Amino acid sequence: xxKFIYTMFAVGVIGLYSISTFMGWELTSSGKNSYFGRMxxxxxxxxxxx
Amino acid sequence: xxxxxxxxxxxxxxxxxKSGSSIVIVCPFCRSAVARTDRALxxxxxxxxxxxxxxxxxxxxxGMWNNQRFELTGRAQLRHQLGGFWDEWYATFGNGxxxxxxxxxxxxxxxxxxxxxxGAQLPxxxxxxxxxxxxxxxxxxxxxxxxxEKGVATSVAAEGEIPYKLVPNEQSEYADLxxxxxxxxxxxxxxxxxxxxxxxxxxxxxxxxxxxKPAERQAPRVSAAGMGCPNCGGPINLQVxxxxxxxxxxxxxxxxxxxxxxxxxxxxxxxxPDAHKFDLQIGMEGTFNEKKMRIIGAVVRSVTVDGIKYxxxxxxxxxxxxxxRWLVHSDNHWNFVEPLNVADVTxxxxxxxxxxxxxxxFQDANAVVEYVKGxxxxxxxxxxxxxxxxxxxxxxxxxxxxxGNEMNWSKGTYTRIPDIxxxxxxxxxxxxxxxxxNQPFEGSFWYTWGLLFLVALIGIWIVMIPLKMESSxxxxxxxxxxxxxxxxxxxxxxxxxxxLKPRSNVEITMTAPVSNSWASFDVDFVNEANxxxxxxxxxxxxxxGVEDGESWSEGSTTQSTSFSSIQGGKYRxxxxxxxxxxxxxxxxxxxxxxxxxxxxxxxxFIFLIIGPIFxxxxxxxxxxxxxxQSMFTSSGDVNTGSxxxxxxxxxxxxxx
Numbered sequence: 001x002x003k004f005i006y007t008m009f010a011v012g013v014i015g016l017y018s019i020s021t022f023m024g025w026e027l028t029s030s031g032k033n034s035y036f037g038r039m040x041x042x043x044x045x046x047x048x049x050x
Numbered sequence: 051x052x053x054x055x056x057x058x059x060x061x062x063x064x065x066x067x068k069s070g071s072s073i074v075i076v077c078p079f080c081r082s083a084v085a086r087t088d089r090a091l092x093x094x095x096x097x098x099x100x101x102x103x104x105x106x107x108x109x110x111x112x113g114m115w116n117n118q119r120f121e122l123t124g125r126a127q128l129r130h131q132l133g134g135f136w137d138e139w140y141a142t143f144g145n146g147x148x149x150x151x152x153x154x155x156x157x158x159x160x161x162x163x164x165x166x167x168x169g170a171q172l173p174x175x176x177x178x179x180x181x182x183x184x185x186x187x188x189x190x191x192x193x194x195x196x197x198x199e200k201g202v203a204t205s206v207a208a209e210g211e212i213p214y215k216l217v218p219n220e221q222s223e224y225a226d227l228x229x230x231x232x233x234x235x236x237x238x239x240x241x242x243x244x245x246x247x248x249x250x251x252x253x254x255x256x257x258x259x260x261x262x263k264p265a266e267r268q269a270p271r272v273s274a275a276g277m278g279c280p281n282c283g284g285p286i287n288l289q290v291x292x293x294x295x296x297x298x299x300x301x302x303x304x305x306x307x308x309x310x311x312x313x314x315x316x317x318x319x320x321x322x323p324d325a326h327k328f329d330l331q332i333g334m335e336g337t338f339n340e341k342k343m344r345i346i347g348a349v350v351r352s353v354t355v356d357g358i359k360y361x362x363x364x365x366x367x368x369x370x371x372x373x374x375r376w377l378v379h380s381d382n383h384w385n386f387v388e389p390l391n392v393a394d395v396t397x398x399x400x401x402x403x404x405x406x407x408x409x410x411x412f413q414d415a416n417a418v419v420e421y422v423k424g425x426x427x428x429x430x431x432x433x434x435x436x437x438x439x440x441x442x443x444x445x446x447x448x449x450x451x452x453x454g455n456e457m458n459w460s461k462g463t464y465t466r467i468p469d470i471x472x473x474x475x476x477x478x479x480x481x482x483x484x485x486x487x488n489q490p491f492e493g494s495f496w497y498t499w500g501l502l503f504l505v506a507l508i509g510i511w512i513v514m515i516p517l518k519m520e521s522s523x524x525x526x527x528x529x530x531x532x533x534x535x536x537x538x539x540x541x542x543x544x545x546x547x548x549x550l551k552p553r554s555n556v557e558i559t560m561t562a563p564v565s566n567s568w569a570s571f572d573v574d575f576v577n578e579a580n581x582x583x584x585x586x587x588x589x590x591x592x593x594x595g596v597e598d599g600e601s602w603s604e605g606s607t608t609q610s611t612s613f614s615s616i617q618g619g620k621y622r623x624x625x626x627x628x629x630x631x632x633x634x635x636x637x638x639x640x641x642x643x644x645x646x647x648x649x650x651x652x653x654x655f656i657f658l659i660i661g662p663i664f665x666x667x668x669x670x671x672x673x674x675x676x677x678x679q680s681m682f683t684s685s686g687d688v689n690t691g692s693x694x695x696x697x698x699x700x701x702x703x704x705x706x
Contacts (some may be wrong), residue, residue, distance in 0.1 A: 003495050006661055010503040017507060017654040024554040024615030027650050028541050 058084055059093045060389040068123065068604055072140075072211035075124075083208060085215050092685040097218045098207040100127055101292070103361030106254065107139055109210040115160065119144045122151065124210035128203040131455075134295055134309075134428055139214055148213055149249060151257075152236075154443050155293070156373040159234045159305035164188065172246070173241045175200065179669055180457040181398075184227065189248045191233035191393075199456040200225040228392040239573030245523035270372075279304060280315045287328070289346040289370055289424055291334070297425040302334075305422070309429070318640040320432055324350050329379060329479055332424040336367075336377075336473035338386055343367035343375060347424030353438070355681060374427060377470075382488035383478070384470050385447065385462035395448060395459045400686030402441045402448060404461070409441030410449050412680045414485045417451070423686045441485060451618065464488050485675040493672070496665025511651055523556070524548040527550040529625060530651060534632040542626035545640065552618030554644040559610035561639040563591045566631070569636060571627035574655050579621040585610060612646055661667060 124140035222240030284301030362380035
């Protein structure tokens, strides 16, 4: 059971990394003054404006 | 010599030398060994009755080998110095060849006289060493034969025609040799100079006897019916009456000899020093390698290491077609043990090689028989000692057991408890508490598949490199921010438009010449097509000074931040901010890049390396536990750090 769970977890990590790299998602912080913990977002979508 | 009809000099019965090479014939009436010489027939004395066994062979049987027909024209039965018998059948071929077909413990060896090349010398019987190679003896394997056993044989019985002067009860020294590819040899030191016979181990099928079955004879050596212990009168039921030499009485714990055809009391057995009783019983049957095997004997053995005695149990298994095998039970681990051809094992010292695998030295100690139960094919004794050397290559162990006259190799295969329980139909066998010498590690999944996942991650990263190369969307651009109308006022400035690609992360970097002050910016990415806005705050602060002669600094004049991809298209930056010296203009440098390196890969790597690290640590702990039980380290050095003494308090299989 543990092996199955780990396999699913590893496949999930690889899948998430692949899609985030392809889609340009930034899943974690980068730089000293950055959006740590910000959720990824898809292109498009209104975020606010003036 | 030629065909000869004559009368037995002892009883005058008609006898007939059918084979021209026969020297001696056993009179079928009075059992005298009659030798023919150039002048007359000579009575060499009476030979004993042949002890019948389950052998499918008989005098007069015809066979085929190497496309040559042969007949078994005679049989000599010899007794091993440790007890036990074997037969040597005299095979006469139609083309004039004469050979010997030895039969021992269900195995068959066909050998022929092998002359040595001129000048070749053999060591004397005394000088011959176990394991010694004899390259001067040619043999079909192409590699030198090795001494597997040396001993003294006694001619006890015969029938039919024999090609040498067989003297009843005459003893002769011999050495058995083993070679690769089932090559076999014998040196007969009864002759001067010694005679060498070379051939190979064969099966009944090889000899044209595929359909032969074991003879269904009443084994007269010891009848299974109506035998009682000569000490207590309790019933004794022999499982293998034609092969057993010793048997113990289950009622009075006596050692009985059954080699002479009747049970005779030898002595009372000393009680077993091992508190742990046998988990399996005599008479139980289990299936191994698709063969049903019966437990006919059980032994308690021990080795003493650093003053501590370690016990284990061995069960003797028997199947008429397969012969004898062993089941070793040590520290509640189980191994199924089979004999090996001595010549198939090479090396020695720290490693040994067998069947393409390298085995590491694990144990080298004297193994002592502490207690026996059941029946045995050799003259087993309490206190019997052999030097036992174990080499491991999980899940296998090969063991070399040597006495002064004999060397045997055997191979043990680790067998899991559920398999033992299933084979014998038992349950709840006790579980082990440590790692067996040849126990296989079953956690390799974590570092094999774990590393595979890491390799997949790295592969995807490599593939993505050309697709996601860093690019500059807005090169470093200097912008002068005008003074603010008030401390908290606003005076935004727009950059030139620039292009952002879709599906690529964005990193913005700003530099402001703050010194012991701060600046806080709100940067808007404004989509020129639809006026959608992505807001990015950036704070810059830099402080420095000298304290106690040492300079210090805090913060930086440059800050950057990155965020996930946004819709592709033309964008302008709207830069608005406050700074400490708000009445002064502030020159800032801003740049925007895409596909910059991110923490995605590092985080994924960290997550995926957990599995392999876990697996490797488990493997290391497992192997450390395995080798802590050994007298040697995994590299073959003497193990000075063995904690085998520490395990004494936690197991029941040792005494100190």
